[in-house]
Amino acid sequence: MTITADAIVIGAGIHGCSTALHLAMRGLKPIVIEKDYAGKHASGVNAGGVRQLARHFAEVPLSVASMELWERIEDLVGDDCGFTSEGQVLVAETEAELESFRARVDELRTTGFTHEELIDHAELKKLVPAVSDSCPGGVVSRRDGAANPFRATQAFRRKAILLGAKVVEGVTVTALTRQGGAWRVSTTAGIFEAPVVVNAAGAWAGRIAAMLGEPVPLEVIAPMLMITSRMPHFIRPVVILRGRKLSFKQFDNGTVLIGGGHLGRADPETNYTELDWTKLSESARTVWDLFPVMRQATIVRAWAGIEARMPDDIPVIGPSSSSEGVYHQFGFSAHGFQLGPGVGALMAELITTGSTNLPIAPFSIMRFSK
């Protein structure tokens, strides 16, 4: 038996679920096909940063639009997703770094974006008293914050279903064929058919693209995170670095999450990831230098998610270059969580109206065939 729908979304990460939700809000009946369960991979196990700060310039408009959705996330999905807005701070470790941040903030302002604010040492110590005295300043994005990634992904999934979407989990796509103006999606649970297919398959999106004869240079990566036992509260904003890799956040329960993009190894066939302790040791040393209070911390757990990275570290968003009715939404290169709500809305706009208000040309899949 063939199951038909208005659109088939492949992948129930936050992007797939958000696109399904926004399609349903526009009156379509989408089906999301997920090989594991919603939020099992990058969407559910990332650091949960909701960040406009320090983004690639091409991503800034999307990130700012997404932020507006985060700020009314409970209205959108019926759950606060654990979102809190304590700001995010990019710390400069040297004067030279601070100068480069100043140039960036100035350039952003000339294009009309004011969410990034350069701060001096005194303001930095006010926002992040625990930071090492040697840091000369940084940049703050005050509306930024963090959310619970798994809970958020589940909330998008639930709301999409509530509005008429279907989510089938534990089902893997095996082939895509075009038949009389519709896409036939063969899976381990039978055939699905729809005029529209959205490839939001994260680390596995390269396979879907290859099935369409549209190969992309997607690298499967496994960004690692560590978490400590509970500590007395000492920091409110999320802190990130650019020179050395770090993202750093303390939860309400006192545990501290240490991330920043050091990579382990992933096997997308088996979903297995292996941690690289030499690199986690680098993270630990960065934390040691930046936050003296952390020298007493105990690491209780470490893990890695499986994610897709593009060679230029920005995602693929937009229509397929070769297959009519197919849209891509992947390759967020370990910073796609915050973009989920906004890019889902944008995809639904693109699919139903044929265009978007925000510029998406930089994310075209065509850029890899030039």
Next chain:
Amino acid sequence: MSGSTVLENSYELAIIGAGPAGLAAGAMAAKAGLTTIVLDENPAPGGQIYRAVKTTPVRREDILGADYWHGRELVQEFESSGAQLVSGATVWSVSRALELGVSYGGRTHLINARRIILATGALERPFPIPGWTLPGVMTAGGAQTLLKTSGLVPSGRVVLAGTGPLLWLLAAQILRAGGDITAILDTTPRENYVRALRQLPSFLISPYFAKGLRLLTEVRRKTRVISGITKLEAHGQDKLTDVLFAAGNQPATRMSADLLLLHQGVVPNINLTMSIGIAHRWDELQLCWIPVLDRYGNSSVPGIAIAGDGAGIGGALAAAERGRLAAYAAVKALKPEALSHLPSEQLLFQALSKAEAGRAFLDTLYQPPQRFRVPVDDATLVCRCEEVTAGQIRETVALGCEGPNQLKSFLRCGMGACQGRLCGLTVTEMIAAERRVSPEHVGYYRLRPPVKPIPLAEIAAMPQPESALKAVVRG
């Protein structure tokens, strides 16, 4: 603890755990000439069963019993073998590339091995009853550890509750050491006796039969035993004051108590094996996860074998035999010319099957009842670290949470420092019961290293590869 042993960067064989399996494996491998290291968390060899066998202050040999002192021979055999024992070493990570992360002497060491034998043994099955987290309630295994290491005999009104050989052994040891036991509340379901009868013939020839019978008779002569317990609760404000219990369909009775020792069997300690991604199966008889192994103990990950109770509960004698078999397989793989110095494979398998005789009888007789594995009362804590109750778990499963990993994300259940050791089995069985599917289908927490907490300072001070050192000099 300050380390006094020098750790090399690589060994032919690394064994984790110095209980019967690890000691026997280490002795055999070293005799065959493999460079062998045994890493053990405790201050002295012996594991749980032979804990402190060289150092215990309990000098009267009858108190801990002949089976305990048997451990001395294993330790002696090990010590004369040339294997290196590192006590006080915590292995917190094992990778598929056979690299071990070891915390020892306040430092982290990364050690490579050509083969690894995991002999990390068993831990006590969770016993989630109302009040099980009150001060004054502890596990029988915990009490036995205190007895072995420090000669501490429980005092006051002591109640033992549960089922399984260790419960009876501890009762006998307490009594022999001059302690008093107010009552033993036996939770063994009556129907287990009938079901176990079928397994009786093989048990009659097992080494455990005569000893077990003597032990039961000894304890029953000196202590009040109440059988067929169907309800068990620990009560008290800040600490235990009463135990509420009922036998069969009888009304509940209250008993004053200062100490309640709980036990309902032991299960493989799978934290390390799960964190490596080794394949496991749910065992319907032992009601726990058991790694999938071939007959030598080789796991689904090439180069890693598992021996001892971590490979499925078999007891101390079977553990040693499994250790020898795993060592034999390691020698066969790495240094086949040395096999002639070892007992034949056939002899080793014979010894194992002798040691395992009668296990099915014990497993059937002492299979703990569902009501004490899956809490009936919604207020009962399941995850002690994050204080998650049975009721919260049931609600979350009803909302559509299908497995332990989603439960972690929803409730933080299993995310505390114990890494699920105290709640993992309960959570699997609860979700299975609520969803009416098998535990095998539900699965277990996805575990990650470090399997034991490790100071950030140690990770930060880890030895760096040369490329990283150069980067530091440049910076």
